[in-house]
Amino acid sequence: AQSVSQHNHHVILSEAASLELGCNYSYGGTVNLFWYVQYPGQHLQLLLKYFSGDPLVKGIKGFEAEFIKSKFSFNLRKPSVQWSDTAEYFCAVNPIGGGADGLTFGKGTHLIIQP
Amino acid sequence: EAGVTQFPSHSVIEKGQTVTLRCDPISGHDNLYWYRRVMGKEIKFLLHFVKESKQDESGMPNNRFLAERTGGTYSTLKVQPAELEDSGVYFCASSQVFTGELFFGEGSRLTVL
Structure with missing residues (x-):
């Protein structure tokens, strides 16, 4: 079965710092990849997704992620974080043609931005 | 457009009791998913409906x-009878097509004492 590993469970940064959250998955076939975000008191929402094509994808609020197939990675980046980016971030994988129907999520990363 | 709604937002019950969680997907979304997150762990897939049929x-x-x-x-x-290990947040999500882009509700937090 596929699995998703997020390297950091808690990250604390100051405003304007650069952000990179690691995500690796284990599945040998084709995958769709996602980053979801949950702001305090809100529902999970899609930040960005990769299905095919350009491996560098851009999402909402200045976030981007790069799919590196050889490394089974889909790291999330943002050049300059803001206090409003404080949230929990989830990487998720949907294998194409295999595994359960649903997304497989990582354990999440709590990101705290200090003003 | 209304999003995915879940009810109740929080339920506290005793071990052995029954609880029923409800999810209203976005109108027109044939795909409906249930997920669960136990504290400190990952969000785990429970099941997937396509219309009224259990797909997975x-x-x-x-x-x-x-x-x-x-x-x-x-x-x-429905959880019947509830056990302590059932405590967690139950998320519902829906999608129009099976593209993997899911729209989530705010979750129902279940606490079993």
């Missing part, structure tokens, strides 16, 4: 959990 229920923990989606609209997830 491989994530359901055991037969104390029963999900239904009569008429292909809203869905219920």
Whole structure:
């Protein structure tokens, strides 16, 4: 079965710092990849997704992620974080043609931005 | 457009009792999913409906959990009898097509004492 590993469970940064959250998955076939975000008191929402094509994808609020197939990675980046980016971030994988129907999520990363 | 709504937002019950969680997907979304997050752990897939049919229920923990989606609209997830380890946040999500882009509700937090 596929699995998703997020390297950091808690990250604390100051405003304007650069952000990179690691995500690796284990599945040998084709995958769709996602980053979801949950702001305090809100529902999970899609930040960005990769299905095919350009491996560098851009999402909402200045976030981007790069799919590196050889490394089974889909790291999330943002050049300059803001206090409003404080949230929990989830990487998720949907294998194409295999595994359960649903997304497989990582354990999440709590990101705290200090003003 | 209304999003995915879940009810109740929080339920506290005693071990052995029954709880029913409800999910109303976005109108027109044939795909409906249930997920669960136990504290400190990852969000785990429970099952997937396409309209009223269970497409995949491989994530359901055991037969104390029963999900239904009569008429292909809203869905219920019943836990009977509840155990301590059932505590967690139950998320519902829906999608129009099976693209993997899911729209989530705010979750129902279940606490079993």
